[in-house]
Amino acid sequence: MKPTRFSSLSQLTLVLSGFAAAVLLLESQGLAIWAERLEVGHGRAAAVWTTSVMERTLAPLGIDEFRGELLADLYRLGWTDDPALLNGGMRDESRPNTSTVVLRPSGPGAIVRRQAGSRSQALSHGSVDRLAASVPTLTPLQPLPAAADGHARVVALVGDSMMAVGLSDGLIQQTASNPNVRVLKAFRSGTGLARPDVFDWMQEYPAMIGNAHPDAVIVAMGANDAQGFVEDGKVLPYGSPEWIGAYWQRTAAFLGLLTDNGARVVWVGLPPMRSGKFNEKIAEINRIAYDVVSRNPQATWWNPQSLIGDQSGQYREFGIMPDGQAARLRAADGIHLSDPGAMLLVPSLLQWLNAPSQVVTAQLSRAHTNTIKQPNAASRR
């Protein structure tokens, strides 16, 4: 065929047809997963139905298995560092997930698979009102017992973008030269506990930490969770009693997983948000997390609003850092912490870890002294 630079509209139509046919063959599973991850609503329902029909129809061709094998090979070759790809990026139904686990009555750390339909230990619908009307402002962090000599404290930083943006950077920077602390990064932006169909922390967290056994865990998550989700085929609108019950249960299950090996956990409450509406939703997430965490003796819920908020604990964008510099404390989206904002929280968390190297001790005491000079910060901690 003679090569030409230009194509006609009919050729473009053929190109599109070839593309659409090949994409449906190659990506039917990917499209089905994409549809599942859409925000809950009529659009999602239509997309899920359409793509699942396509996926089922094309499944006999075995392309999904081929794709899964390719992904697993790429992981084995070291091309990707996401261990979830070992099963081809598909969900492993044999492993527990946040919608299939509940706390074992005997202890908050253990998890058991839930029998279909049972809701043992979950916050029942009638008890939703038992959630505290608001979370406490003063939540002092007691330092952990000192680690044994020669034993570096292994701390996992866990969460969504509330950990990934700012806070993890600050903690890693401040512990970089501390031989007494080993940091494990176990955070992923755009995740949460509301949508295990998008990212299931019950499956991903063990893969993220691998063989390491953290003895301290710092969690900051929940900013993506103010949305409805589907459980047992039923749409649970955000904030409904059923939603609160299911989300409570997922939070409890995840906290159980985190504390499974005796790890101590500090759960960082979500800071005040710029948008009033969003702030109300976040307050609900905080109430649930606080309720769950306060029932677990290995975990502490920590409210950072006295450090990051204004005098009344409300959202503030700008502030003066302990070293006297003016700084923007929040990211431009009014949700995340900026690097300086995160640095306001770091000294308290380092103090909780109680694993200072000499350098860090000096920094800590300096930062602490400066923080105490701030009337709306340390005085109310």
Added chain:
Amino acid sequence: MLFPTVEFALFFVVVLIVAWSLHRFNGAHKIFLLLASYVFYGFWDWSYVPLLFGLSIFSVLIARQIQASQTKKLQTFWLAVGVTVCLSTLGYYKYTGFLFTSVLELWRHFGRPPAAHLLSPLLPLGVSFFTFHAISLMMDAYRGKLRQTVGVLDALLYVAFFPQLIAGPILRASSFLPQLAVRRNPSAIRVNRALLLIVSGLFKKVVISNLLATRLVEQVFAAPQAFHRTDIVLAVYGYAAQIYCDFSGYTDIAIGCAMLLGYQFPRNFNAPYTAANPQEFWRRWHISLSSWLRDYLYIPLGGSRCSARRVCVNLMITMLLGGLWHGAAWTFVTWGALHGLYLVIHRGWTAVAWPPVVRLRKTAAWRWVSCILLFHAVCLGWVFFRAPSFGIAFALLQQLASPGAATLATFPVLLALLAGLFGQFQPLRWRRAAECEASRWPALVSGAAFAVAIFTIELLGPSGVAPFIYFRF
């Protein structure tokens, strides 16, 4: 809506089909593209669509006033009004936070800053780009580059056309409005070129840029204190490759999408790291921005047709403002200042007329040496561009003195780094040969091959899509 997402793919296929089915009716075709562009923008946040529309319609009205004005004085007045409003809008959204921080910083030297609730506006996506489009429309009207009266629909579409709306390339009104004036030709679509551009753009963004970002650059720039010299050097080189692949990848996709719709966008990158001097670098890097700054800022300041001292001042002003355009932070200003300094030094160096130096400058060896020197100077600039604060930038530079083994130099990282940097040295004829080869294939096969390429890119790319770097500007 991000380019490498299913949402955009579905959106674009629908737009492509409807737009071409309306090609006989140019008015309806453009109305549809305009509405599609607003949907594309509104997908991020509908509340900012009125801003986009308002700024566009304002610039159209001003451009028409300029064209209708009989005297140069009146034209200048309207231009001044238009540019002031556009720059004020940009300043309000982009620099209010920066201003607040700077004022608070100054205030604390004289006493306790006010505890007032200062709130800066949320930054609308692509505001820097659509503001520059609006200014270009008025400037081109002022300079008499637009032969016909500016049409409202054409101008609205010019500012909001979705392939370039969020991160460019920055189009000139004088080159794009004539394209809108005529019907698209359904027998002259450069489909193969467009598909190759889209595949190349996706590969650069999804595979190279995302891989370097997640497995090298983000880790080191987050906490440089935790890394030693080898990792630091790798991360700096890695960022040079990442930002090139990220931004040129976005541009390739934008140009490819526009091409499928029958429109021509200007080239925005031309192998920038092959440049041997800073002037050449800026002719190859973000060409649409550097030429915009040259035409609408550097030349009005006097350009190079004035004293050597004044030329240096003009260069510094242009690059400082160019740096500030990228972001409201002193680190971006420093980046601009460094590039201004490079241009000034280069100007001084080229002015040296001593024969041995003149002979040296003409040798191939010197070109290679200067290429390497320039690349490292550019990398130094990237440190300030990428670092969230001076503290991190200086900590990173300080760690260059800290010897230690590489911990992040994995095979995929090194491969992506080499591909990102040295891919630019591929001869142009390879790309032409690929297009020529693709055009021999039957159309159905081309479409299927395009799907296979996207499937492969999806497999090779890290999970989760990081936004394009230039979205935030």
